[in-house]
Amino acid sequence: MESFGSRLHRATAQRGPLCVGIDPHAALLARWGLSDDVAGLERFARTVVEALADRVAVLKPQSAFFERFGSRGIAVLESIIRQSREAGALVLLDVKRGDIGSTMAAYADAYLNPDSALCADAITVSPFLGVGSLRPAFDMAAAHGGGVFVLALTSNPEGVAVQHAVGADGRTVAQTVIDEISQVNAGADPLGSLGLVVGATIGETGHDLSKVNGPLLAPGLGAQGGSPADLRRIFGESLRNVLPSYSREVLGAGPEVASLRAAADRAVTACSAVIG
Template sequence: MTEVTPFGERLEAVFAAYGKLCVGIDPHAGLLEQWGLPDSAEGVREFGLRVVDAAAGRTGIVKPQVAFFERHGAVGYAVLERIMAEARDAGLLVIADVKRGDIGTSVEAYGQAWLRPGSSLEADAMTISAYQGLGSIEGVLTAAEAAGKGLFVLAATSNPEAAAIQRAVLQQSSRAGSTVAQAITSGVIAWNHGRADAANHPLGSVGVVLGATIDLRTSGIDLDTDPPKPGLPVLAPGFGHQGGELSELRAIYGSLAAGVIVSESRSLLGVGPDALAEAITRRVDEVGAASV
């Protein structure tokens, strides 16, 4: 059996080589128009390939937002397959932003679609929802580990309407008294810690999504104790266009700052195709300075 390299190990190598910027691939209608492209599968394909070309060799991670491909139906998915394959061939880690969630064989099928080696939609990691309980995604966690893939579990997102659920306090569970966001984050940390070779890797292969524009302590996230071992990957949307400031990265994420992936889309893509490569290079440097 071929030995696989854990996602956390590959992510750590990307951090060392290219830094912690993740470029979103979000071909929504407004950006397509701004780029002079049609709002069609053909326009989405051109947009995505240009983003991959600009990102390759300058940063190490891209994150296609699947919804903007899915709205074009089957042909949109065909375009997405092409773009993800091109990105992975270019040496980029690909996080499929799909936010899938379900139970049993249904959620396991989502994992097979996005993480199974050889799948036409194969990514290096995917975003996933566990609001039916962290145990509901155990099958995907196990399959991802076996394939050397990663997961980013939604924990505390930036949209204000999520606060009522994510800050709700659990009444009946092994984590009673914790907020939903805290329970998910703690559960992911425990999963990473429980891997057989955890001590040999600086980063775990399962991370969480924690928005940069909210007070994570209010959501119950512990930012003041020693960093978890192995480190917790944190997919951090909210910088740039949404108002998160890189200068506040360490204040926002506290002891989790070392694992933060700065995810930006519109603030970069909005400069247009001709200036995108330069904007990525500049932002990589700014993220690097903020992460020191």
């Protein structure tokens, strides 16, 4: 079975380095002329999938915006995950889960086991309970060709107090996460299946990403102030493994399918010019 790292490598080579987040904020539903209910959510999400799933490498639905409508919102999420994958996009489900290992196994079953209706190609996870506690997700991903993106240096300003904290061995919390993921990805070709999340807004922090050998998801572009030019400064030699991610900047171009496609095209052109 082909690994997630290999599938992602091919997808970005064919479609360009771009992830578009599906974040149906109440404000965006209103801007699109949609009601803030499950019908509006469904119309919004389906329109994004129709516009982009056959052309962008990765779509990243944010689970919270679906969860807030209860089981009917989750049903919409299930259906757009399926449709996106059928149209050829990889789906990175942004759920930011993280728990003790035994519970993590249940999350892995929910999101990375092909028997689950919520199974995606990859998920986001939080390492706050220790990178080792995430092992059930890593194992489930490896067994089924899935991927896991671990938060390392997040795009929000509040993250610094925790992520830059220095441990007894002199490394920051973020560098410890980076090093542990680097170890698991070592030797993978063309790319490991464990990714890191490193915001496009963080500036130069001195963290060493050179051995990650996995995808580096870079949210924070557009609406949070990050730009493709910032990527070069933040990622340096690791730029080739960066997966730039936009949500509101692209979604705000809707609801017309053609406008969404044009916005995604602009984003991928700008990112490709930096990443190559």
